[in-house]
Amino acid sequence: MTSSSSGAPPIGGAALRPVIGVTLVAALGGLLFGYDTGVISGALLTIESDFRLSAFGSGVVVSSILVGAMAGAAVAGNLADRYGRRPVLVVAAGVFTLGAALAALAPSAAVLTAARVVLGLGIGIASNLVPVFIAELAPPRYRGRLVGLNQLMITLGIVLAYVANYSLENVTHSWRWMFGLAAVPAVLFGAGMLLQPESPRWLALNGRTERARAVLIRLRGHQDVTGADAELAEMTGNATGNAQAGPVPAARGRWRALTARSVRPAVVAGIGLQILGQASGVNTVIYYAPKIFESSGLGSSSSILATVGVGIVNLVMTPVGMAAVDRFGRTRLLACGATVMTVALAGLAATLAAGGQNSSFAWLSVLCVVVYIAAVATTLNVVVFIIPSELYPQRIRGTAMSATMFSNWTMNFVVSLTFLSLLEALGGAGTFTLYAVVCALLAVFAVRRIPETRGKSLEQIEAELAPRARTATAAER
Structure with a gap:
């Protein structure tokens, strides 16, 4: 150790x-x-x-x-x-x-x-x-x-x-x-x-x-x-x-400070994670799981039972992610999880397209959702709060977290509001194919934009991000 x-x-x-x-x-x-x-x-x-x-x-x-x-x-x-x-x-x-x-x-x-x-x-x-x-x-x-x-x-x-x-x-x-x-x-x-x-x-x-x-x-x-x-x-x-x-700047100055080039890599990583994480469909699956299962061919009571199972998987797998995050690191864990989420949602889309209302495909849909939720619980849901809480400079950390969590809740609202309309317009297969594409983008974003913070003090992280910001500024010129 x-x-x-x-x-x-x-x-x-x-x-x-x-x-x-x-x-x-x-x-x-x-x-x-x-x-x-x-x-x-x-x-x-x-x-x-x-x-x-x-x-x-x-x-x-x-x-x-x-x-x-x-x-x-x-x-x-x-x-x-x-x-x-x-x-x-x-x-x-x-x-x-x-x-x-x-x-x-x-x-x-x-x-x-x-x-x-x-x-x-x-x-x-x-x-x-x-x-x-x-x-x-x-x-x-x-x-x-x-x-x-x-x-x-x-x-x-x-x-x-x-x-x-x-x-x-x-x-x-x-x-x-x-x-x-x-x-x-x-x-x-x-x-x-x-x-x-x-x-x-x-x-x-x-x-x-x-x-x-x-x-x-x-x-x-x-x-x-x-x-x-x-x-x-x-x-x-x-x-x-x-x-x-x-x-330490006053309130208006702290908001302006979020646009500074020295802070930009952290802000892009923190807010980008919230937007892509919510757009990956995680809350639509939690909020509308019974409807998803019914559309795959399960009866009403079976859909509710399957939803309870999803909730249990979510609870049980969260400690697994907690144990893994300090061992494997934030970026690697998120990238691997987003990849599994992509595969699971692609499988759900394919199952819904192939099965329609055929009950023989229904439990395959349940399996895809369970795999998706297990990946979310062990990776995305664990790091979504950890990463931004570590990245931002001390002087504006609270304000930066406000911007970050505001983007989280706003995207949550937008995705929840549009899910049923997407389902009606694109069908289950098209909707979850779209979410699968977002999950793939999240995996790429994790590797390219989110710095690893495992085992480092908050002061070290802040010091390391400053040269990264200067490099990005030089590249812009």
Whole structure:
């Protein structure tokens, strides 16, 4: 086993417990993300009955959470760069709690839609800042797995939402209980974050060196003061370099800084990953799996059963990706996963074209979807939050993550909105052939545009990307 690149000795065993504890508390934001995203699937049936919603009205209730998520992602980064990661995550917990209570007590569809927007705000903030917060306090050797825990908690939250939907199905006004239950982890998230330290990197950048040192000693174990000091020296050296380049810019300046040539390679890699990742069809398969299976020839009950199986595969395979990301690296893992995704979707398209409504082909379609979801869970879903949380310079990391996650949620909204229209216009075979082409582009993009960050400190990554940006600038000239 090699030592971390910060110069500190290897960290393991009991020394990891403090940082794992902080990570678990922060990852409750991911659990709420998953639960509030997934709970609508079971709640909608009784909501439609209670409020007598039309198909359009149901669509508004479902999609309103994405509008909130886009807004939350857009504002979270600037707030976090200005006030710190921890206080904004505490605010997110309050937003989750308010949204859950408002949804549970909603007297009308309009109020429920507003509550879903509020929940979306919490999701947007959490999707932005939880990966950044974990990445900034994690030891380089374990950063991929620790940030990946956020994705595991998202997946677990979705499964818990399905369990709640099933358990409360026969309860009067069951949807109110389904939404209200989310207040419990939201309160735990907020209370837990109040007890956690601020990101040591944010503290160092803002001149609070002694506080940053105390946090590092707490996180790395009190017996590793030397290692904590070495890590702090790297952070403060980076902060000094940032200070020489100019003070931390105000909000408007941070947005302008995203267009600077020195930052461009990181921004292209981070935002490009979000756009291609969402355009690969991952959420359409999750959202519309029963419809896909029915179109392949399965009956209604078999389609629902197959969808449950897809959810289980998604949950089980996520830890596999968490274990692999620090062993094989982000770029290689993503490129291999995107290749498997391409093959699986091409196979699904061929099966749908050949089988039509023939049930003998139906389970081949299920197999293709399972392989696709397994590849997504072990690769794309693991690295989609890890990579951008590592690439961006410290001075504008929060703002850059806002732009990145805004592009993620916007593309999610566009793809979800257009899927049924594509299915009607191109058929299942044509639609999934299109998604397969996007997956192939994602594999090429990973190799050509996303730098490897495995085992490197965030300061090393920032330093290495600067020459890469200068090379790109020289080539443009």
